[in-house]
Amino acid sequence: MPSIADLFAHNRAWAAQMERDRPGFFASLTKQQSPKYMWIGCSDSRVPANQITGLEPGEVFVHRNVANVVVHSDLNALSTVQFAVEMLKVEHIMVVGHYGCGGVLAALHSKRIGLADNWIRHIQDVRDRHRGILEKLAPEQRGDALVDLNVIEQVVNLCVSTVMQDAWAKGQNVTIHGWAFGVNDGLLQDLHMTVSSADSLEPVYRAAIEGVIAARS
Ligand SMILES: [Zn+2]
Numbered sequence: 001m002p003s004i005a006d007l008f009a010h011n012r013a014w015a016a017q018m019e020r021d022r023p024g025f026f027a028s029l030t031k032q033q034s035p036k037y038m039w040i041g042c043s044d045s046r047v048p049a050n051q052i053t054g055l056e057p058g059e060v061f062v063h064r065n066v067a068n069v070v071v072h073s074d075l076n077a078l079s080t081v082q083f084a085v086e087m088l089k090v091e092h093i094m095v096v097g098h099y100g101c102g103g104v105l106a107a108l109h110s111k112r113i114g115l116a117d118n119w120i121r122h123i124q125d126v127r128d129r130h131r132g133i134l135e136k137l138a139p140e141q142r143g144d145a146l147v148d149l150n151v152i153e154q155v156v157n158l159c160v161s162t163v164m165q166d167a168w169a170k171g172q173n174v175t176i177h178g179w180a181f182g183v184n185d186g187l188l189q190d191l192h193m194t195v196s197s198a199d200s201l202e203p204v205y206r207a208a209i210e211g212v213i214a215a216r217s
């Protein structure tokens with residue numbers, strides 16, 4: 001395991017290399033950030049937004065929490081989304097789950113963790129809403145299916161937020177995407193939960209849920 005001193009050593013080497021490769025890189029970053037992308041992902045250390053997508057500092061605005069949940073009363077997430085949409089004018093927001101997510105598996109199996117149980121309850125609500133789908137699947141498929149269903153439901157939560165409803169009512173160009181990351185192969189899957197207007201949410205949602213079932217039958 002690298003030590004804290006190693007982290008600083010790595011940081012200095014990285015900054016020097018960036019400046020050698022792209023003179024003026026950091027000076028240009030100090031002026032302002034103008035990312036086109038916002039990433040809402042899991043806090044899991046295996047799912048680093050920039051590395052997975054090849055995006056550099058300044059290119060993606062990030063919010064992460066346990067199991068990539070968008071909760072209507074979470075001022076942290078909603079403030080981050082509002083800043084991204086209204087001030088930075090991001091054009092794409094991706095909600096990204098990942099297979100093998102500890103939060104999702106804890107929700108699936110009603111495993112008690114502690115304080116976090118109250119957060120994971122949001123994913124159990126997703127599990128309970130889609131119990132019919134999950135029960136038809138083989139037990140070993142249910143974890144991955146709940147990862148997908150959770151992403152789809154969190155995209156819905158984001159779409160119906162006042163921030164997104166207001167942005168779309170004003171004609172702002174913002175598209176929400178639902179993706180899942182494979183920790184085992186490093187690949188992103190598009191769950192086809194892609195919404196760019198308030199009107200398109202319902203049909204896209206129904207098709208995406210069908211897609212979760214189709215992918216496993
Ligand atoms: Zn996770």
